[in-house]
Amino acid sequence: MTLLVETKNLSKTYSITSGFLWKKPHRFKAVDGVDLAIRSGEIVGLIGESGSGKSTLGRLIARLIQPSEGSVYFDGKDITNLSHKELIPYYRRMQVIFQDSASSLNPRKTIGEQIVTPMLRMGIANHRSEAEFSVYLILEKVGLKKEHFTRYPHEFSGGQRQRIGIARALAVQAEFLILDEPTSALDVSIQAQILNLLLDLREELNLTYLFIGHNLAVIEFFCDRVAVMDKGRVVEMLPADELYERAVHPSTRKLVDSVLSLDPGVQRYS
Numbered sequence: 001m002t003l004l005v006e007t008k009n010l011s012k013t014y015s016i017t018s019g020f021l022w023k024k025p026h027r028f029k030a031v032d033g034v035d036l037a038i039r040s041g042e043i044v045g046l047i048g049e050s051g052s053g054k055s056t057l058g059r060l061i062a063r064l065i066q067p068s069e070g071s072v073y074f075d076g077k078d079i080t081n082l083s084h085k086e087l088i089p090y091y092r093r094m095q096v097i098f099q100d101s102a103s104s105l106n107p108r109k110t111i112g113e114q115i116v117t118p119m120l121r122m123g124i125a126n127h128r129s130e131a132e133f134s135v136y137l138i139l140e141k142v143g144l145k146k147e148h149f150t151r152y153p154h155e156f157s158g159g160q161r162q163r164i165g166i167a168r169a170l171a172v173q174a175e176f177l178i179l180d181e182p183t184s185a186l187d188v189s190i191q192a193q194i195l196n197l198l199l200d201l202r203e204e205l206n207l208t209y210l211f212i213g214h215n216l217a218v219i220e221f222f223c224d225r226v227a228v229m230d231k232g233r234v235v236e237m238l239p240a241d242e243l244y245e246r247a248v249h250p251s252t253r254k255l256v257d258s259v260l261s262l263d264p265g266v267q268r269y270s
């Protein structure tokens with residue numbers, strides 16, 4: 001498998017001001033020297049305690065924020081220092097799906113409109129009728145209906161809104177999805193449906209995912225490999241199905257043991 005995403009020594013430093021003008025801002029590394037390689041078609045999970053830098057790493061890779069040091073490569077090209085204009089094709093190829101899709105949907109526009117517009121802007125379709133026809137097919141592919149085209153975001157459930165987010169990514173022919181806790185706010189049965197949809201789409205369209213999550217059972221079920229973050233660094237990388245048995249780093253063991261101590265039988269997903 002070829003490499004699709006690679007980071008080299010990727011870091012993000014924030015300056016935190018105390019509110020007192022005479023005190024020097026405190027600088028800390030939210031992401032600290034991360035080397036990560038994701039192969040085409042692979043699902044890499046990203047776990048770690050709250051505040052360990054998972055979302056920041058996702059945003060750096062998606063080039064939504066500028067790294068302080070290091071590089072991001074996508075499909076073999078160094079995209080670290082590209083201008084906003086030069087990044088536009090990469091923003092199409094890499095899409096982020098957040099826990100709360102509603103926040104990225106315009107409440108005043110129909111979902112059909114919100115999927116068609118980027119398709120036309122990014123040149124995926126040349127004509128509105130062509131784009132609309134593709135959107136009908138994509139809505140069905142993600143488990144929604146043609147009739148949903150003319151509905152507004154508030155008319156959908158949380159699970160349906162995540163399907164809309166996935167539809168938007170498919171509409172612009174994204175290849176790499178950063179899934180930032182996409183199912184954490186959903187009921188277990190809806191969560192399983194969305195994860196299975198994502199697995200089917202990966203198979204059919206050879207998509208690649210970076211999946212940020214807290215639920216180790218979901219990670220074990222959904223991912224091929226898992227990267228563990230602690231204080232901004234990736235401290236361990238291992239196959240997802242060996243997470244419980246082979247984890248050695250203390251921060252991974254802490255995450256794994258906290259799950260196992262609850263109930264080893266119940267916590268496993270599949």
Ligand SMILES: Nc1ncnc2c1ncn2[C@@H]1O[C@H](COP(=O)(O)OP(=O)(O)OP(=O)(O)O)[C@@H](O)[C@H]1O
Binds near residue numbers: 056057
């Ligand atoms: N814009 C920002 N300015 C200053 N600090 C920030 C900013 N964004 C994130 N941070 C800090 O960087 C650290 C890492 O945050 P991040 O959201 O990446 O962690 P996370 O592992 O995704 O956490 P969670 O699991 O709770 O979502 C945290 O201490 C956070 O407060």
